[in-house]
Amino acid sequence: MLWSLVSSLIKHSSVSHTIVTPQYVLSPRIIGKCSDQLLCRRQQNNWKQSKQIRHQLNNQLGNSNQSGNMANIDNIRISVIQPEDRQRVLDFLRIHYYCEEPLTVGREPKQQDPADEEFNLSNINHGTCLMAINTETESIVGAVLAGPKGPDEAEHLFEEAAAEGQSKWGIILKFLAGVERDANVFQRYGVQKALHAHVLGVDGEMRGKNIGGRLMSELMRLGKKLGYEILTADCTSYYSARLCERLGWECINAAYYADYVDDVNKKPVFVVQPPHDCCRTFAQRL
Numbered sequence: 045m046l047w048s049l050v051s052s053l054i055k056h057s058s059v060s061h062t063i064v065t066p067q068y069v070l071s072p073r074i075i076g077k078c079s080d081q082l083l084c085r086r087q088q089n090n091w092k093q094s095k096q097i098r099h100q101l102n103n104q105l106g107n108s109n110q111s112g113n114m115a116n117i118d119n120i121r122i123s124v125i126q127p128e129d130r131q132r133v134l135d136f137l138r139i140h141y142y143c144e145e146p147l148t149v150g151r152e153p154k155q156q157d158p159a160d161e162e163f164n165l166s167n168i169n170h171g172t173c174l175m176a177i178n179t180e181t182e183s184i185v186g187a188v189l190a191g192p193k194g195p196d197e198a199e200h201l202f203e204e205a206a207a208e209g210q211s212k213w214g215i216i217l218k219f220l221a222g223v224e225r226d227a228n229v230f231q232r233y234g235v236q237k238a239l240h241a242h243v244l245g246v247d248g249e250m251r252g253k254n255i256g257g258r259l260m261s262e263l264m265r266l267g268k269k270l271g272y273e274i275l276t277a278d279c280t281s282y283y284s285a286r287l288c289e290r291l292g293w294e295c296i297n298a299a300y301y302a303d304y305v306d307d308v309n310k311k312p313v314f315v316v317q318p319p320h321d322c323c324r325t326f327a328q329r330l
């Protein structure tokens with residue numbers, strides 16, 4: 045229902061749906077391409093257009109998830125997400141994360157799989173998820189959902205993906221399993237216990253104010269306190285990758301969407317619009 049509302053708003057907006065040029069084999073390109081710095085005018089335009097869409101969406105939803113756009117960024121509190129926050133975190137992510145996250149919107153149907161939501165929210169139980177709250181309105185303006193992983197993570201993800209089959213979540217899991225295998229974090233850093241950030245979303249009206257950076261920095265502190273050796277993130281978005289670069293995290297892998305093609309028809313599995321072109325994996329020792 046939410047997605048049909050978004051689709052109709054997108055249809056009536058001027059956001060273009062560019063198809064990326066297909067290329068052929070899956071070959072993760074490591075490190076060299078990790079520091080592309082290209083912020084073209086088109087991205088800025090897309091951002092403005094998607095801001096308009098979110099604004100309309102919020103209005104049509106009866107302002108149910110408005111953050112108070114005038115919030116002073118000093119009036120932001122970061123706190124650990126508790127099990128009782130689950131529904132409001134989900135409501136927030138449906139508006140400010142899933143509608144834009146490149147893997148989700150890069151594949152039809154554009155709506156997220158319920159299993160995807162279920163998996164991401166299950167991380168709340170680990171006490172390793174954070175939200176940014178506007179202290180004037182007590183509404184959520186950002187969230188990062190993270191959870192533990194061990195050296196068998198890639199194997200585990202491939203098994204989960206096989207069990208899910210051709211569902212949208214199964215297809216995303218298979219891609220992420222390959223990314224996990226290629227990033228090879230545990231051998232690369234000689235660690236046993238990692239914290240992995242699965243989701244990072246900031247209120248569309250509050251972007252570019254370092255709320256994402258504050259959430260990630262706070263997650264580093266929390267992870268360290270809880271005894272994790274390293275924090276990792278698969279940045280499927282150009283913007284989250286810039287954010288991790290700015291934090292000084294190490295980029296250890298890049299999996300290009302145009303290279304990740306279907307075995308049968310050789311077309312890209314995810315059709316993602318620029319400026320997003322790959323999933324970059326970042327790591328930071330704690």
Ligand code: COA
Pocket residue numbers: 087088091140141142144145146244245246247250251252253254255256257278279280281283284286287290
């Ligand atoms: N369009 C254009 N620029 C954007 C942007 C957007 N949608 N979102 C962030 N930026 C820019 C900021 O201006 C900033 O640029 P700078 O490095 O030149 O200063 C940079 O990206 C990082 O901004 P920052 O303030 O640190 O992050 P943020 O709080 O704006 O949040 C995301 C970044 C990725 C969390 C946010 O864009 C988001 O929620 N996106 C939708 C969900 C998503 O794709 N999540 C990431 C999946 S891994």
